[in-house]
Amino acid sequence: MAANTIDEVSVDDLCRAGGGGLTIEEARHIHQLIRQAVSKAKAETGGGGDQLWAREVWRELVSRRVLKPNHPHALHQLVYYSVYARWDASIHGPPLYWFPSLHDSKLTNIGRIMETHGPKLLGSSYKDPIASFNLFRDFTVHHPEVYWSIVLKELAVTFRESPKCILDTTDKSRPGGTWLPGSVLNIAECCLLPSSHPGKQDDCCAIVWRDEGDDDSDVNRMTLKQLREQVILVANALERTFRKGDAIAIDMPMTVNAVIIYLAIVLAGLVVVSIADSFAAKEIAVRLRVSKAKAIFTQDFILRGGRKFPLYSRVVEASPHKAIVLPVLGNDVGIQLREQDISWKDFLAHDNQHPRPNHFTPAYLPIDAAINILFSSGTTGEPKAIPWTQLSPIRCSAEALAHMNVGVGDVYCWPTNLGWVMGPILLFSCFLTGATLALYHGSPLGRGFGKFVQDAGVTVLGTVPSLVKTWKNTKCMEGLDWTKIKSFATTGEASNVDDDLWLSSKSYYNPVLECCGGTELSSAYIIASTLQPQAFGAFSTAAMATGFVILDEHGVPYPDDKVCVGEVGLFPLYFGASDRLLNADHEHVYFEGMPTFKGMRLRRHGDILKRMVGGYLVVQGRADDTMNLGGIKTSSVEIERVCDHVDESILETAAVSVAPPDGGPEQLVIFVVLRKGFDQQPGKLKTVFSKAIQTNLNPLFKVNSVKIIPEFPRTASNKLLRRVLRDQIQHELSVRSRM
Numbered sequence: 001m002a003a004n005t006i007d008e009v010s011v012d013d014l015c016r017a018g019g020g021g022l023t024i025e026e027a028r029h030i031h032q033l034i035r036q037a038v039s040k041a042k043a044e045t046g047g048g049g050d051q052l053w054a055r056e057v058w059r060e061l062v063s064r065r066v067l068k069p070n071h072p073h074a075l076h077q078l079v080y081y082s083v084y085a086r087w088d089a090s091i092h093g094p095p096l097y098w099f100p101s102l103h104d105s106k107l108t109n110i111g112r113i114m115e116t117h118g119p120k121l122l123g124s125s126y127k128d129p130i131a132s133f134n135l136f137r138d139f140t141v142h143h144p145e146v147y148w149s150i151v152l153k154e155l156a157v158t159f160r161e162s163p164k165c166i167l168d169t170t171d172k173s174r175p176g177g178t179w180l181p182g183s184v185l186n187i188a189e190c191c192l193l194p195s196s197h198p199g200k201q202d203d204c205c206a207i208v209w210r211d212e213g214d215d216d217s218d219v220n221r222m223t224l225k226q227l228r229e230q231v232i233l234v235a236n237a238l239e240r241t242f243r244k245g246d247a248i249a250i251d252m253p254m255t256v257n258a259v260i261i262y263l264a265i266v267l268a269g270l271v272v273v274s275i276a277d278s279f280a281a282k283e284i285a286v287r288l289r290v291s292k293a294k295a296i297f298t299q300d301f302i303l304r305g306g307r308k309f310p311l312y313s314r315v316v317e318a319s320p321h322k323a324i325v326l327p328v329l330g331n332d333v334g335i336q337l338r339e340q341d342i343s344w345k346d347f348l349a350h351d352n353q354h355p356r357p358n359h360f361t362p363a364y365l366p367i368d369a370a371i372n373i374l375f376s377s378g379t380t381g382e383p384k385a386i387p388w389t390q391l392s393p394i395r396c397s398a399e400a401l402a403h404m405n406v407g408v409g410d411v412y413c414w415p416t417n418l419g420w421v422m423g424p425i426l427l428f429s430c431f432l433t434g435a436t437l438a439l440y441h442g443s444p445l446g447r448g449f450g451k452f453v454q455d456a457g458v459t460v461l462g463t464v465p466s467l468v469k470t471w472k473n474t475k476c477m478e479g480l481d482w483t484k485i486k487s488f489a490t491t492g493e494a495s496n497v498d499d500d501l502w503l504s505s506k507s508y509y510n511p512v513l514e515c516c517g518g519t520e521l522s523s524a525y526i527i528a529s530t531l532q533p534q535a536f537g538a539f540s541t542a543a544m545a546t547g548f549v550i551l552d553e554h555g556v557p558y559p560d561d562k563v564c565v566g567e568v569g570l571f572p573l574y575f576g577a578s579d580r581l582l583n584a585d586h587e588h589v590y591f592e593g594m595p596t597f598k599g600m601r602l603r604r605h606g607d608i609l610k611r612m613v614g615g616y617l618v619v620q621g622r623a624d625d626t627m628n629l630g631g632i633k634t635s636s637v638e639i640e641r642v643c644d645h646v647d648e649s650i651l652e653t654a655a656v657s658v659a660p661p662d663g664g665p666e667q668l669v670i671f672v673v674l675r676k677g678f679d680q681q682p683g684k685l686k687t688v689f690s691k692a693i694q695t696n697l698n699p700l701f702k703v704n705s706v707k708i709i710p711e712f713p714r715t716a717s718n719k720l721l722r723r724v725l726r727d728q729i730q731h732e733l734s735v736r737s738r739m
């Protein structure tokens with residue numbers, strides 16, 4: 001993006017990039033600071049043509065807060081891309097934009113754990129949280145029972161009956177291991193009770209929220225005690241109507257009431273079936289059928305972006321079972337209910353006669369009892385119905401604690417839904433670590449959401465790439481103060497470097513922690529850590545106590561330190577991973593046909609990983625998104641990363657390859673969505689794409705055609721559905737060949 005290196009950038013260049021947002025004095029000042037940073041970095045690193053000094057320039061500029069959140073993005077772009085203009089990632093690894101400090105690292109949750117246990121566990125090899133991070137993480141992979149016994153004490157998990165041990169591997173029919181055997185608890189109760197470590201008291205703020213449209217009012221808060229009382233009220237009402245073990249669906253936005261209902265269902269020993277509120281009636285029906293749900297909590301309408309969308313009517317079309325209907329506004333539902341249905345108000349009304357309304361005895365269940373049925377997003381086919389057990393919340397909260405550094409004092413926000421794995425992850429990560437859960441009742445796409453983030457004092461903000469893209473392109477967050485945010489997070493699909501540059505700049509370049517996992521893993525298997533330097537759009541590590549290899553085409557693992565691309569094979573012992581599916585054969589989906597490694601049968605996850613210098617990772621799509629172009633294997637994501645930037649008219653691209661109906665090499669087709677207000681010819685794009693791909697990836701790759709379409713097909717959780725595009729192009733080709 002930048003033609004010049006940072007020492008060639010002039011005051012004029014800065015002024016141009018700064019537009020009206022920068023005075024000439026400011027530009028001169030920034031220019032001076034850049035020159036100082038360059039001289040200092042060159043002096044410290046010896047200058048050298050290898051450009052290693054560039055990293056130090058960036059580090060210095062960030063630590064001196066030279067670039068401000070309110071500076072125009074073009075200025076941030078100019079400086080970042082110029083600093084790294086001559087950076088050779090194939091030698092030095094991806095360009096880094098965030099660096100941990102030794103002082104702060106010792107104050108993080110995982111740094112504290114390492115300082116306490118590191119010397120004992122690693123002996124004299126232990127130095128400090130930053131220097132010893134890889135060593136310690138490696139230790140957790142080989143001694144998961146030690147790691148999990150430490151982490152369990154850091155979470156608000158109380159057992160009714162303690163586990164016999166942490167891990168039992170004697171049952172060979174369970175390749176994932178038997179974790180915390182013999183233990184009995186109720187994980188919702190753990191969320192609701194005060195605890196001394198982590199320190200959460202009855203009067204601490206459990207949830208902060210705001211309704212869309214109330215942007216200028218104070219945010220609402222609920223204490224832990226108030227939350228517990230609300231949950232108990234609902235649990236008593238549930239117990240009167242349903243039997244333990246019944247599956248009860250929730251299909252509504254992730255509001256305070258949705259969270260209360262979720263916890264109440266689990267507290268009462270029922271099973272939550274979570275369904276994302278964006279699904280059509282047919283999709284809701286499939287999920288209710290597969291999970292055998294007895295009833296469903298829903299809302300009359302959904303309010304989003306100032307518009308009202310029907311929800312109850314979709315649920316009615318999908319389900320003959322009882323619906324408990326909440327009003328989106330006020331106390332009464334704005335709709336006529338069927339005979340078998342009941343309003344939220346009436347559902348709770350019975351409870352006013354309860355002799356001890358603030359009392360409820362939780363259902364204490366074995367650790368591996370199902371608490372929630374979730375569905376994968378279905379990018380590779382039919383969504384899988386995945387039961388979460390009581391291990392799942394522990395697994396995901398441990399990651400929030402160790403990797404995202406979430407804990408007491410944090411306000412954690414991540415626009416999502418209980419039907420996506422991020423919903424339950426967010427809920428448990430807050431209540432088991434002692435953080436406050438921040439919920440915005442409305443669309444996260446506009447300024448109202450951003451203002452909530454500011455007013456609620458959010459300290460950790462989770463995102464998905466398409467959200468960040470919208471915020472950046474619409475400029476809707478301009479002028480808001482997001483500097484309380486100590487880290488961002490992103491998940492769902494590969495993120496875009498420039499979008500993350502924009503996001504990170506909003507809080508003086510705090511890290512955007514990349515997470516990638518799966519609903520069936522209850523967690524991320526590759527992730528970032530605040531103990532490691534970060535590169536945009538890249539993962540810096542495997543999760544704690546998680547092992548994997550990258551397999552070559554013959555299923556043989558590459559050595560751990562080798563730069564490579566291939567399908568991931570997970571080590572099977574995985575705390576919190578699924579061991580059954582409701583609508584598919586677990587063994588077949590995750591194990592059959594996988595190679596063994598050091599006596600372990602590897603677990604399939606299907607992602608193609610690229611390991612770069614320094615151990616940084618990117619996901620290059622799914623194994624089924626790889627293509628063979630002229631005998632060379634490549635991935636959709638790799639091609640899209642190049643094509644996304646070649647012309648300003650492009651909003652996003654999707655690369656698919658298809659085999660021609662009459663045989664021959666696979667053909668590369670690039671789909672394009674243009675930015676609003678731009679026009680472009682496919683022929684011209686074909687030329688620029690070919691040139692960019694040949695220069696950046698491989699001179700032999702050829703673009704066969706370019707198709708401009710208004711928008712990409714996506715799953716309800718916004719994941720790009722390349723297989724739909726592939727089917728479409730395959731169909732066109734076969735029709736053409738028949739003519």
Ligand SMILES: Nc1ncnc2c1ncn2[C@@H]1O[C@H](COP(=O)(O)OP(=O)(O)OP(=O)(O)O)[C@@H](O)[C@H]1O
Pocket residue numbers: 375376377378379380381382383384490491492493494495514515516517518519520605607619621622719
């Ligand atoms: N940060 C990320 N970067 C790149 N890809 C990601 C990221 N986060 C998640 N993904 C992709 O999403 C997948 C997990 O999503 P999910 O559990 O919903 O399953 P799915 O693959 O979308 O659905 P299905 O299992 O039905 O095919 C990951 O394996 C990965 O391919």
